[in-house]
Amino acid sequence: MAPQRFHEQFDQIQRSMPDVPLALGPDDAAEFIYEKGVVLARDEDAGLVEDNVRTHFTAATGLSADQIRRAGPETNRSGITRIQVGDPSHGDMNADRAVAHALRALREPEGRAGHRMISRNHVVSIAVNSCPGDEPVPAPLTQGTNPAPAEGGHTADSAVGVLVIDNGLTHDHAAVPLLAHVRGDVHETETDGRGNLLQYIGHGTFIAGLVAAVAPNTDVTVRSTLNDAGAILESEFGERLFDAVDRDGWPDVISLSAGTSNGRTDGLLGVAAFMEELRQQRTLLVAAAGNNASATPFWPAAYASLPEYQDVVLSVGALRGDGEFGACFSNHGPWVNAYAPGERLTSALTGFDAPVPYEYQHSTYDACRYGFSYVCTCQAPRHTGVLSENGTSAKPDQVMFEGFAHWSGTSFATPVVAGMVAAHMTAHKETDPRAARKQLLEANSEFAEVRGTHVPALRPATWRPVPVVQRAVPVVQRSARA
Structure with missing residues (x-):
């Protein structure tokens, strides 16, 4: 069975966070992992984000208007608020339409070019690679x-x-x-x-x-x-x-x-x-x-x-x-x-x-x-x-x-x-x-x-190179054209 490294890591991380529903992203490729049904906003933007999702996108999120709410502490030193914008039980690990819809809809506010409104709640990890090079x-x-x-x-x-x-x-x-x-x-x-x-x-x-x-x-x-x-x-x-x-x-x-x-x-x-x-x-x-x-x-x-x-x-x-x-x-x-x-x-x-x-x-x-x-x-x-x-x-x-x-x-x-x-x-x-x-x-x-x-290349003086073995590449014989 061919290894599916990223999906295996996803399963491993999901087991370490049993109470957090996770998805692979972006929606068409497995490049990162994020929390389903939730976006992040700066504290000062949280109310605006809530109002926009509640007013315009309730049908797409799978939630009623009163379910779209702040899902974390009101404030913290990082200045970030978690906002629930969708039902995390909807869909599978390969997509979260509610989060994707909110990201597309809530871009730069009028008159504030370059101001980022919201983000997925990504998983920061040591374990994100498709090659099994991180097992000792x-x-x-x-x-x-x-x-x-x-x-x-x-x-x-x-x-x-x-x-x-x-x-x-x-x-x-x-x-x-x-x-x-x-x-x-x-x-x-x-x-x-x-x-x-x-x-x-x-x-x-x-x-x-x-x-x-x-x-x-x-x-x-x-x-x-x-x-x-x-x-x-x-x-x-x-x-x-x-x-x-x-x-x-x-x-x-x-x-x-x-x-x-x-x-x-x-x-x-x-x-x-x-x-x-x-x-x-x-x-x-x-x-x-x-x-x-x-x-x-x-x-x-x-x-x-x-x-x-x-x-x-x-x-x-x-x-x-x-x-x-x-x-x-x-x-x-x-x-x-x-x-x-x-x-x-x-x-x-x-x-x-x-x-x-x-x-x-x-x-x-x-x-x-x-x-x-x-x-x-x-x-x-x-x-x-x-x-x-x-x-x-x-x-x-x-x-x-x-x-x-x-x-x-x-x-x-x-x-x-x-x-x-x-x-x-x-x-x-x-x-x-x-x-x-x-x-x-x-x-x-x-x-x-x-x-x-x-x-x-920064190589410490006490580091010893490890010999590299080249994989044999088969030679394909081709007949000459007449």
Whole structure:
């Protein structure tokens, strides 16, 4: 059975949000996930949106006039209101006519060109890709991490503060020497009823290990802003980002390995207030470009392309194992600032309490999902997943993790670059992370090829290339014409 990666991820995310009806979008293609029957509006526009839907579109929404109402808190720090515009039980996961109708109808208000009225309530996630490159593979402890730990130690009074916005830490992470100074939130539940590690558990631990390896003189804090499936609604995301910086203070660097596309070029309505506050701080946001193999802007990373955020955000794509070309799954485009190794990196997944089993959720493909000729994470290592083979007699593959893992994704290229910014700050006694961003990119003389374009490549000195195997392409014999 051929894997249907995006639909499998949709099912996984839906299980993590059992009380939130979700749909795939836009209506004619599966590019993002959003909440059915609901739109987002700025607080100051909420009344106008309600009145317009109630007056003009009641028949199309499937609701009576009094059912069209605000579905969330009256106000919050993000300045966003959820408004119910349709019956979420109507239709299936492939469409929401009421939301689409409201989006078409409520565009820029008269006399306010460029003012965005409403948005879908997107799911922000670490899990949006059609290639099964985000499931880990066991790695022997004797092999060490890749990138290997850089020279230098941790000095509390000069350490660079790095806040990782993710899904938390494994309970035994401190057993890994590399993570001795890492603090933060621990997963509430790590295994299922049979003792198998849940998908994406260890994602935040793995990221913390990469930051600490590239930049030993860092104080890394991991916050479980996302749920254990690595997802959150856009309406909640901005508020949770505010919560994280309120709790820990604005750090030097934020490493964020999550996002969503939305078909727009002006960002996410749900994080607009946070991004505006970020502009007023000195913090640098290093954000993953996403794993859709697409040039469509992926937010918040794509804020790096907006003039007012060019010094505030550093967007990161992934290079394949040899570091010479883009990974098959990596998003790309002019909104991506730089690329870093992001395929088959090695870091800590758990501590050393005991080996823990893991059952693969997604099957590999027979060939690269995107038509690349090298043997990519779509194909190898080969495994059979429970979601891909659901309803068949195929038995999913199970492995044991004893601490370290190989893992792939722009999720992991991102903390590599966050670590490089932090290491630059330490080496050059630079206290301004945004200045360090500029200096790092200007001093870089290395490039890679991504989709026929030469792009800046940031490769840590301690990173070891992973040999790339080219898939044999059959030669078709053609007879010469007479």
